[in-house]
Amino acid sequence: MPELFRMFGLRFFFFANDHLPIHVHVENADGEVRFKVSSPIELISNSGLKNKDIHLAQSLIEENQDIIIKRWNEFFKS
Numbered sequence: 398m399p400e401l402f403r404m405f406g407l408r409f410f411f412f413a414n415d416h417l418p419i420h421v422h423v424e425n426a427d428g429e430v431r432f433k434v435s436s437p438i439e440l441i442s443n444s445g446l447k448n449k450d451i452h453l454a455q456s457l458i459e460e461n462q463d464i465i466i467k468r469w470n471e472f473f474k475s
Contacts, residue, residue: 398410398411398412398413398474399411399413399468401421401461401464401465401468402461405453405457406425406426407423407424407425407450407453407454408423408424408425409421409422409423409454409457409458409459409461409465410422410423410424411469411472413472415473417433418434418435419433419435419436419465419466419469420431420432420433420441421434421458421465423446423458425450425455426445427444427445427446427447427450428443428444428445428446429443429444429445430442430443430444430446430454432452432455432458434453434458434462434465434466434469435466436462436469438455438458438459438462440455442456
């Protein structure tokens with residue numbers, strides 16, 4: 398499971414068998430969320446993260462969107 402980065406207690410990653418659309422999983426001790434990364438960035442699911450952590454995760458995805466998409470394409474040879 399490729400880890401992209403960790404920031405502010407949040408871990409950003411995707412699974413080796415993930416599928417389109419390009420998305421990222423984000424987890425902390427409270428739970429996990431998934432965001433679609435292509436524009437516009439959208440919350441796909443939430444399993445326990447607090448709203449403040451969801452907003453922080455979305456902001457960090459927006460700031461690092463190009464890196465996430467690049468890493469996805471490199472890993473999945475897209």
